[in-house]
Structure formats: C-alpha cells, structure tokens
Amino acid sequence: MADRPVRRGPRPGAGPRLAVIQGFAGRRSAIPFALLILGVLGVGLVGLLMLNTAMDENSVRTARAQQRQAALTDREQELSQQLAGLTAPGALASQAAALGLVPNPQPAFIDPSDGRVLGSPSPAPTPSPIPTPTPTPTATPTGSPGTTASGPASGSAGAPSTTPASVPATTPSESPQ
C-alpha cells in the first residue's frame, strides 16, 4: 500500500461531464419482465407436457398397432395353414369320396376344336360302398335327407350307375392294345 498510495484514476474535473438525462422516469418495474419470463417458462412447460403426452400417446398407439399386427399375422398364418390343409390332396380326396365321387380309372379328353374324343371313356365304377350317401336315392332313406349338396352330384351319377359293372368290362377289349 505504501508503494502505491494513490490510485490512478481520472482526475476530478478532467473526466466527461455527467448530466441528468431528461425524460427517464426512474427505475422501471421488474414485474413485466418477470411475468414475461414466467410466461415463457409456462408456455415451455405446457409445450413440453403436450409434447410428452403426444409422444406417450403415440407410443401407446404404436404398441397397440404392433400387438394388433402380431395378432393378425398369427391369424393369417393360422388361416393359411387351415386353407392349405383343406386343399391338400388327401383332404380333397376324402371330401370327394364323401360326396360319392371316385377317381376316373380311364382318362379321356375332348378336343374342343373338333369335338373329337381322345381316349376310351367309360362310366365310372360304383363308389366304394360305405362313404357314399346315395348311389340310388330311394334305396337308402338315411342318406338322402342328410346331405342336400350331394343331391345333384349323386343324381347325375345315379343314372349310369344302374348298370355299372357290365359297362367297363367291354372297354378293355375295344382298346387298340
């Protein structure tokens, strides 16, 4: 302190003149500014809250949609498996047999261009006894009322099946070989 007893500074009188500025009404109140800040904070908070809510809502919706998607995928898989099971050759064959259909032992084709019959067609043999509902509709009373869908199918097959055993016997001898 002894080295520097005097603080350097502007000597009085040499500095810029200070004067009261007219029109300044004194310190302004801090309240509006505080309110502004509070307002900004408030808006920010509410905004954040809304953003959060929206995000949560979306995530809940996403989760629900994902669950639904998973469930639907499972269902689709299940149904396509069921469908594949129903269209499997074994299932089709047993369904066909239940309707009184039989495999065609003598394939024949019709040429649509000239109506020519290719091959040696013959009436189908009588279906194997048990699964067929109605080879002759009146003969079996239990079969006819139960299955209405098989009515037309068995009806058309019923007409030639009156003489089923005798007809195929003639065809092998007619064949070229």
Add this chain to the structure above:
Amino acid sequence: MTQQPPRRRTPNRSERSATPPSKPAAPLRLGRPSRRLKVGMLALAFVFSLYSGRLMQLQVTDAGGYAAKAAADRTADVTLYAKRGSILDSSGQPMAESVDAVDVIADPLVIAQQKQDPAVYASKLAAYLGNPPGTADIATLRAKLSKPGSQYAVLAQQVTPAVWKQIKALGLDGITGNQDPKVVYPQGAIAPNAVGFVNSQGVGGAGLEQQYNALLSGTNGKISYQAAYGIEIPTTGINEQAAVDGTSVETTIDSRIQWAAQQAIDAEVGKTKAALGTVVVMDPRTGAILALASSPTFDPNNLSTATSAELGDPAVSDVFEPGSVAKVITMSAEIQQGVTTPATKVVVPPQLNTGDGYTVHDDTYHGYENLTLNGILAESSNIGTDMTSLQLAPNNMTERNALLYDYFSAFGLGRDSGLGLPGESPGILAPAADWNHSQQYTVAFGQGLSVNAIQATSVYATIANQGVRVTPNLVKGTVASNGKFTAAPAPTRTQVVSPHTAEQVSQMMESVVSDEGTGTDAEIPGYRVAGKTGTANRYVASCHGYCGYTASFIGYAPADSPRLVIGVYVEGPQGANYFGGSVSAPVFQQVMTFALQEQGVPPTGSKAPNLPVSW
C-alpha cells in the same frame, strides 16, 4: 505419565506465542497482494489442472471406453429370429413351412419363493396346454411345477402364439415363453422322405431340409435400443439389424401326383407285405422328379415313432439289383451298335450253358423258341438277351464287356443321380475288367449290379426323351424372402443313344405292355404305354444271399410322345405273386392314370406299332 510431556509442552508454546506482543510492536506489514494472488493463482491453477487433467482423461483419452460401457449398461438387445424357409411343391404351395411357436417354461424355484401354489398353476395352465388345448394332464404339470430345486421345466413345447398370449395374460410369476419356431406340414405329410425333417435344434436332419439347411435357416438379426428399467428411452434411436429370413426351396414335386403315388404304393406294400416300395415319377423332357414316394414312410409330425431307417429317403439310399428292367440298356446298346434290330430273329434254347459251370435260365422253362429281339424283350428272356448281347463283339468277351459297361455307365448307373439328397448311394457297377464269369452274363439282364430307384427310372426317361439323358433334378429353384425366384442351374443333357435307337427300343417296350408281353397290367385304355417289367433276385444282407425278389415296372406314356415316366419298385413282396408284371405294373397303371389326368395329357390317338414277337 505419558500424558505429562504434552502438558508441559503446551504452556511452553503458549509462552512462546505470547512472547512477541511483549516486544515493542513492529509496524504491521501487509502481505504483498500480487504475490499472494500469484501464489493463489498458481495453487488454483494447479488444482484446476488436476481437474482438467482428469477431465481430459475421462472425456478425451478414456472417453470411448466409458461411453461404450455406459451404452452397454443401458442397451437392451433383442434377438430377431429369422424365419426358416419353406419347402414348396411345384405349384409354390408349402409342403413344409416354419411357423412361430413358443415353448412354455416354468421356474419352480421362483414359484416356491413367491409362495405360489403349484396346484393352482397347474390347473390354470392345463386349460391352455395339450393338444387340443385343455387336454394337458394336471398331475404331470403339477409335478413339473413343484419339482424342488429345479429352475427350468419345459411345460409345453411349441404352442401357438395365440395360446402363449393367453397364458401370458394369466400373469403367473415364474412362467416364461421361449421362441421356438416349428415346422408344420400344412398339406399333411407330402413326400416326407424327400422333404426330410428339422430336428429339435432347428437344423435339417434329413432330405431337402438337411441338403439346403444353410439356405433355409437364414440369419438371425438383432434390435439394440437404449433402455432404462427395460423401457425404451425415447429419441435415443434404435439400432436394428434385421433378420434375414431363410430362402425357400421350390421343388419339382407335384403334391397331387405325390399323394396318389404314396397311396398306391402304401396299398401295394400292405397287400404284398413287402419290405419296401418306391415310386418315382419323372418328366422325361426336363428330368424333373414329380413324385418320390416310399413305403413304409414316416409322419413328420411324430418323429418319435419312426425308425432311423424310415427317416432316410430309400429312393436314393436303397440300392437293389434291377433285373430285367436293365435289359433295355443292353438292347439299346445292341441296336445303337447296329448288331441287332427289333426284328432280328433268334432261336432261344431252353437254357444257355456258358461254360465254367454257369448256366443261364429263363424265368419259366420253355422249349426252343423262335423269337424276335422284340419278343425277347416282351417275354423278358434272359437267354435271348445274353445271346444277342454277345453279338456286340463276337468272340471277344473283353471288348463286349467294355462296350456293355460303357452303355450302362452312360445311362447313369454307378454314378450319383444328381439329386444331391443326403444319404444317396450310387449303387454298384463294377468296371468291366472286374466282372467274374457269371457276372459277364448276368449284367446284361440286370443281376450282378445294383442301382437306386432314381437311376433306374432315369434310364427309361432317357429312352423316352429320344436318347437324351437329362440329369434328374428335384429342385426347380429358390425363392428368397423378398419373393425373388432364382432358377436352379439347368440340368446337363447328354445324348446317350441316337433318337432312332430310342424310338426302336420304345416300340419294343410297347410290346411288353401288350397282351403278348409281361406288362399287360400296365395297359391304360386309349393310351400308348411303353415299359418293362423286372423280377430280380433280391440280395438280403441278413440272410447272406438271395432271399425273395424285387418286383419292378418302369414305363412311360404316351409312348409316342412321352410326358411322364414312372418307376415302381417293390422289394421283398411275400407270397406266390412276386412278379414285376403283377405286383408293380398295376401300381404303375394306377399312378400313371392319375398323373396323366393331373397333368392334362390326352392320348395321342396314334396306333401302337405291334412289332412281331416271334417268327
């Protein structure tokens, strides 16, 4: 005593400290602030340098490690399981398909710690488990759930996701689910021997499932995300490494023909109490295998009841002596070499003494017969086949054997069929130089060599395809998980005999399936059918020799424009009826009738040539 010195010392110190004030007071010397500031600054700088050094260490040099550690701590990994590819039939429908399934696992220790009653658990779970759901045995479940000390008990394997969801909704402590996809067979067991199965580790254990396992299984993926208490932290981003689903394999198998073939061979094997039956259906133009049925077979949904022998594919793994069906090769060789024609006249003696103690017989005794080459094939005469085959190189047995070997080999015998199925046996075709005396004669009519069913059928496909051998193939291509189809490489084609030779042999085979031949039962009214019967002595290892027979029939239709080749092989039929013409030909007829309709093949309408059988 020990406390004395400090007590004495203390007053001393206080005396000393009290001393200065007793001296005349020195003027108060203020410390130099700049020096203090400098020292303070230095001290502060030192301390802060330690801080910043540490900061540097944490934030710069070691930052990577810590960041990784932190990330690892809050990163949750979820494995994304790749879906196994399907095995499809020729129409693209799955024969074997992988579906989601869940293993239900219990932790009995947790259940005990939570003071839960295993009996209640068991009755609750039993409502959903079992097949069909609700049929599970409560006592068994209870025993598993209350096993002391155990932490892992599998309550049910591969339940459907729907069932698992219901179980999960019960909110039972200590019950967890474990992803365990299962392979299902939506069309039922279609060609199980060729398709194979997937073992409990999820790896293909046989057939195509094993052959294409790497392709079918795909690559598992992973989801990593930042989580706190197991809940995803929003906006941190998800690192997803998608699973690459397995590629599906599309086969050439027509599931309907396959089914018909399976039905027919099952019935025949059952009727004749045979050891094994195999049916191969092929498209001669492409070499595509349309059906590959073996009997007995196995149920892929119930592997535990199948024997290990049944799990393979006998169509490629089982070899047998072909017998008379091989005469077609011998005759093709003769006609191709120009030494005989279908009309060549031969006097067939009752027996052929070859010297060295070996005599060739025919199946049924006959006197001297005047047969054409066509007649020799139609009646399946061993003697006639040997006599004409000697013409390949008259008086030079070595050259004749070599020629015969070349043709047998060119028709694909003794080599891998090309299907590449696991466990294939190429059969045995010894080099001509190794043939013993009797073998030199028996090979010509199909004994003393062995083939598998694919090889034998392929011989006929070659004749049917105008002498061009197309390597048999079972896989049409692969279908990636994005649906992109990649065709399998085209099979190799080799001209084995000329189209003219093939046509002549084909016409001769039509005589076999005529009223004068051995394959009458293979006739299909309206169609021209060509084929050949075979009734071979069957070598059985367990009886150290020939016991029983192999009855076979291989043929194709329509003979003048072949679309389908079918080989039927029944090994070890019991009873007096063991002939290829009566055991296998009816199966051929049945399967061919079905397949012709299935493929929409009309009769050609032309007449069979009816070559003369005798003169």
